[in-house]
Amino acid sequence: MKKGNYCYKYPHPAVTTDCVVFGFDGHRLNILLIERGAEPYKGRWAFPGGFMKIDETAEQGAIRELQEETTLQLSHLKQFGTFSAVDRDPRERVITIAYYALARKSDVKGGDDAADAKWFPINDVPPLAFDHDYILRKAMQHLKQDIHFEPIGFDLLDEQFTIPELQRLYEAILDVRFDRRNFYKKMLQAGILDEVDDDDEQIYYGQNNEMRRMDIGALFGDSTPQERTAPRRKGTKFSFNKDRYDKLKEDKNFRLEF
């Protein structure tokens, strides 16, 4: 007979949520960790998370804990596993429902209030509390799997990004190298990126000559992107056109794959 105010006929485990927050610094994939201030594992780093309340869903709990501990307000959490090893918490039986989330650099600004929250490059993570090392490996596996087939990478970049930035992101997550030229081709031909007109500098457009045809956009019925007649400037920004992606995915059995 244990003490406490909430009693049950059979033993109940405690239920927590944990959230693996990924970020991208332009070159490496990072995760956001919290330094534990209390036992067990005091002083070790762990994922933001905590006990689920009895009147909230696990996802609501994860969002709440994330906000409380890091001030980050993220809504697109992806549940990737529930971990239930019997001895994973020395205090009592605790199972944890794990999510991952993707944060933009712009999300993070101002999030530094949380003094004990810190970003770590994915390849340089300290030993974590509980079974969080294991959970991290699983999170990475799921992120790799998911980004392979869904355009979630854009959630790690700012609204506007360059193709090389995007490539570095994919390379960091999947731990592979792509040929720059093939990456360009694939991304642009996919037809889900909008070129952002940098208002100051339109000099380069319509300037040049020799009708260098590019069949990008020839596929789209209604939308008629500007035909390129000159090379893009260095550092040309693009944005992800989610509407068009959704439409393509629906219409054709289109799939952007990496």
Place this chain on the structure above:
Amino acid sequence: MKKGNYCYKYPHPAVTTDCVVFGFDGHRLNILLIERGAEPYKGRWAFPGGFMKIDETAEQGAIRELQEETTLQLSHLKQFGTFSAVDRDPRERVITIAYYALARKSDVKGGDDAADAKWFPINDVPPLAFDHDYILRKAMQHLKQDIHFEPIGFDLLDEQFTIPELQRLYEAILDVRFDRRNFYKKMLQAGILDEVDDDDEQIYYGQNNEMRRMDIGALFGDSTPQERTAPRRKGTKFSFNKDRYDKLKEDKNFRLEF
């Protein structure tokens, strides 16, 4: 203050496991359901499952409940989600960790002891208890996703199977049609199937003439499959060579995709 013998400072949800068992009858995908004998949802059908014990992992609990309720002994359970809607069980707060499992016809034999367990074609499922309709949709999504890239389909067929059987399975799960000839080619060229020599009848081998070259197997260094000189007999059986699959997957970044 609730009554009971196990008391906690904060409220704890109950934790159950549920297992969506898929089977294949040669033409359609089926799932195994249990008729509930008690309230709530008495008389409705539900997935085998039940409360997780305090000293077992969720997976162990799912395996145990499955065995108890259906006599099926399956070990390759795949966790695909944890469901935590606040009102999903009218009795108390219950979250459920959901798995799916794949059963062979040979597994099922003798499993009929469980009088209240019954197979239902996936397209003809009665209204289910709790949120199990929703969970079933999620299970299907995950099965489709998984079979796309992992050779789990073989776990639904007997050890030996014909290519058309395999094709019907894929078609049933993915709800698509494949061209028979292309399906043969893809499967055989993948190099993960062993042709089973039907001991009675080797008549057809080495019999015929005109050196019909097939480059199947030319890729494998050590293993040297018999070169085909005559067409296979109708109903030729194959088996899945997991070792070779694992090796291919490792060596090359090989991936069997559907």
Place this chain on the structure above:
DNA sequence: GCAAAAGTGTTCTTCGTACACCCATGA
């Protein structure tokens, strides 16, 4: 002006897709 990164195009090969015929089996 030099190094590092950005931007572009072409060729070859691979793979998916579409498609036609013969054989075996059983009603």
Place this chain on the structure above:
DNA sequence: TCATGGGTGTACGAAGAACACTTTTGC
């Protein structure tokens, strides 16, 4: 003998992989 399903080959086109050169930018 006819219908149904099983087993095999071929040809075309799309997409991925390999690959070189020019331009821009910042030290």
